Amino acid sequence: MPEPIESILAKHDRKQEELIPVLQDIQKEYGYISPESVKKISRYLRISENQIYGVSSFYAQFRFTEPGRHSLKVCLGTACHVRGGATLLEMLERSLGIHCGETTSDKRFDLERVACLGCCALSPVVQIDKEIYSRMTVNKLTEHLKDYE
Ligand code: FES
Numbered sequence: 001m002p003e004p005i006e007s008i009l010a011k012h013d014r015k016q017e018e019l020i021p022v023l024q025d026i027q028k029e030y031g032y033i034s035p036e037s038v039k040k041i042s043r044y045l046r047i048s049e050n051q052i053y054g055v056s057s058f059y060a061q062f063r064f065t066e067p068g069r070h071s072l073k074v075c076l077g078t079a080c081h082v083r084g085g086a087t088l089l090e091m092l093e094r095s096l097g098i099h100c101g102e103t104t105s106d107k108r109f110d111l112e113r114v115a116c117l118g119c120c121a122l123s124p125v126v127q128i129d130k131e132i133y134s135r136m137t138v139n140k141l142t143e144h145l146k147d148y149e
Contacts, residue, residue, distance in 0.1 A: 002029045005037050009044045016047055019055060023062055032063040068103045068110035070148045073127040077116030080123040084137075088124055089113060091138045095145075108149070 008025050012018040022041055026033050033056075042049045056062045074080075074089040089100070092111055096104050103110040117125050122134030126141055133144055 005040050009040065012044075014045060016045055019045055019047060019052065020059070023052075023056055023059075027062055031067050032065060034066070035064075038064075063101070063110075065101065065103050065110065066107070068107050070109050070129050071127075072109050072111045073114045073117070074111070075115075075117045075123070075125045075127070076113045077120065077123075079120035080116075080125055083123045085124040088126060088136055088138060088141055091141065095142070109145075 005026065008029060009022065011025070012022050019041070022045065023033060026037050026041075030037070038049050038052050041047070041052055053064070056064075072092060074085055074092065076085045076089065089111075093099055096109055096111065098104055098109075098111055100111055100113050114127070117127055117132060119125055119132060119134060122132075124136050126133045126136045126144075128144065128148060133141065
């Protein structure tokens, strides 16, 4: 059982400067920060929910949607971008019916874009969970997705 939000909050002073450490602790415990968590943080630290979303949008590390069973990361670093990364991302957004930062309604996949996965020579690259798929094409990627339920 994850630690209740209330007891995570209780470890922090009720100061606005605690916002980032609080968000980090909640994300570590739950994998994301739910709308209910944001409400509780807002009450505890006396910061509006809008401010919380606003501040945290500067930090790529925070997610506000529940992760899917599998995470899809499309590399849009320079090398991958010029070799078709954006086309792969568009295909995924279209076929899964979600945008970057979202999770499919069946919780099968969540989708993110990343800046560089460190294997530019093999671009374009897509990562599914821990697996790196190199020299991806729309067709190959469509096939690989079938292996993840
Ligand atoms: S740009 Fe994609 S792996 Fe480096």
